[in-house]
Amino acid sequence: MMKVDCGTSNRSCRPPESVTAQELRHEAKYCAALIVAAGFEDRAMRVLETLKSRSIPRVVLVRYPEGIKENDDTFNVMTKMLSGVRRHPEVEIVTLDLQHPDEYLAKLKTALIRWRPDAVGEVWIDVSALAMHGICTSLAAIRAALPGLAVQVLYTEAAAYHPTKAEVAKGDSAIAALSKEMAGNLIPKQFAGASSSVSTCLVVFAGYEKHRSVGVVDELNPSRLVLVYGEPPGNEMRWRLQWSKKLHEQLHTSRQTASELVSTLDPLASLTLLNSYYGYLFADHNIAVSPICSKMQAVACYLFWERYRDVQLVFPLPVTYLPGSFSSGYRKTYRFALPTASELAILTRAPL
Numbered sequence: 001m002m003k004v005d006c007g008t009s010n011r012s013c014r015p016p017e018s019v020t021a022q023e024l025r026h027e028a029k030y031c032a033a034l035i036v037a038a039g040f041e042d043r044a045m046r047v048l049e050t051l052k053s054r055s056i057p058r059v060v061l062v063r064y065p066e067g068i069k070e071n072d073d074t075f076n077v078m079t080k081m082l083s084g085v086r087r088h089p090e091v092e093i094v095t096l097d098l099q100h101p102d103e104y105l106a107k108l109k110t111a112l113i114r115w116r117p118d119a120v121g122e123v124w125i126d127v128s129a130l131a132m133h134g135i136c137t138s139l140a141a142i143r144a145a146l147p148g149l150a151v152q153v154l155y156t157e158a159a160a161y162h163p164t165k166a167e168v169a170k171g172d173s174a175i176a177a178l179s180k181e182m183a184g185n186l187i188p189k190q191f192a193g194a195s196s197s198v199s200t201c202l203v204v205f206a207g208y209e210k211h212r213s214v215g216v217v218d219e220l221n222p223s224r225l226v227l228v229y230g231e232p233p234g235n236e237m238r239w240r241l242q243w244s245k246k247l248h249e250q251l252h253t254s255r256q257t258a259s260e261l262v263s264t265l266d267p268l269a270s271l272t273l274l275n276s277y278y279g280y281l282f283a284d285h286n287i288a289v290s291p292i293c294s295k296m297q298a299v300a301c302y303l304f305w306e307r308y309r310d311v312q313l314v315f316p317l318p319v320t321y322l323p324g325s326f327s328s329g330y331r332k333t334y335r336f337a338l339p340t341a342s343e344l345a346i347l348t349r350a351p352l
Contacts, residue, residue, distance in 0.1 A: 013343055015016060015266040016334040021050045028054040032121035036063035038078050039129025040070030043156040043330035047126045048081055050138060055087040058115055062096050096134045098317055101188040103303060104135045112145035119146060126154040128293045133186055135295060136302040140190055151338035153299055159329025166240050171247030185219050186315040191305055193312030199223035201285040207293035210247040212316040216290045225257045226277060230264035230293040255302040267336060275348045278308060288312040307348050
């Protein structure tokens with residue numbers, strides 16, 4: 001993991017660090033507002049479960065449209081958890097509809113602006129159960145609505161990811177898909193970037209859903225393609241890297257393609273990589289980025305867009321997610337201090 005000196009004494013410009021439940025509860029006194037999503041994975045509730053005995057004054061509970069039972073069940077449980085806190089927080093419920101990201105952005109900004117100037121301290125956002133475009137849109141809303149507050153990104157890793165190593169070893173017939181076929185590419189207005197007649201370089205953070213990667217490449221038809229493979233922390237999940245590479249073999253033969261390797265956990269490493277390609281290509285290429293692999297890589301993509309507003313963020317959406325195929329349980333929770341605008345400028349200055 002990289003370490004960058006931004007000339008600050010706080011946690012900014014450092015890679016994510018693990019945080020214990022005790023530490024999280026102790027630091028809850030600095031949290032002016034918490035954003036957490038009611039997703040279908042077990043880890044969705046971990047942060048709220050940890051903090052429920054502490055008084056968080058303001059909470060945005062992000063819910064998904066009704067239709068996936070596991071999402072609905074989690075939302076109901078989290079609603080009860082919030083109502084059971086000794087000192088009830090002020091709760092705003094905002095729906096994240098995958099088909100209407102601009103509406104979500106507007107509603108989240110409205111909710112956050114309503115808390116100015118009383119919100120003093122930090123904004124905590126738990127990205128564990130947010131969809132990729134939900135992560136980027138939420139961060140954009142926070143920056144616009146509460147620009148003076150520090151932002152702490154929280155992320156809880158799952159205990160087990162599906163498919164398992166044994167299922168992958170048995171071959172394609174034994175592997176359950178994470179989602180159904182791709183429905184189309186989502187490009188929110190906020191992240192449309194700048195387009196011109198020049199060639200496009202598409203950077204895909206390749207994960208474990210081949211149909212989404214192939215779909216975004218086919219639709220954008222870039223002249224240059226960069227496939228960024230994620231390297232999980234520790235050794236026990238390294239096999240997922242090789243599996244991802246195998247899934248995307250055909251893309252390497254279809255067009256001019258570069259291949260890169262970067263941490264799935266550290267946004268600063270991904271930001272450094274993206275910044276280097278921008279420096280090489282921005283003069284004669286449109287730059288588009290598609291985060292399909294990890295949640296923290298999506299955070300990096302947001303920071304890249306915040307630094308270079310001509311960059312386009314593209315999110316290939318599935319027809320529907322299949323909750324039983326994703327993950328189970330939870331392990332460590334990490335925190336990452338989102339760099340400020342001035343720190344971001346230092347992080348992306350040349351040479352890196």
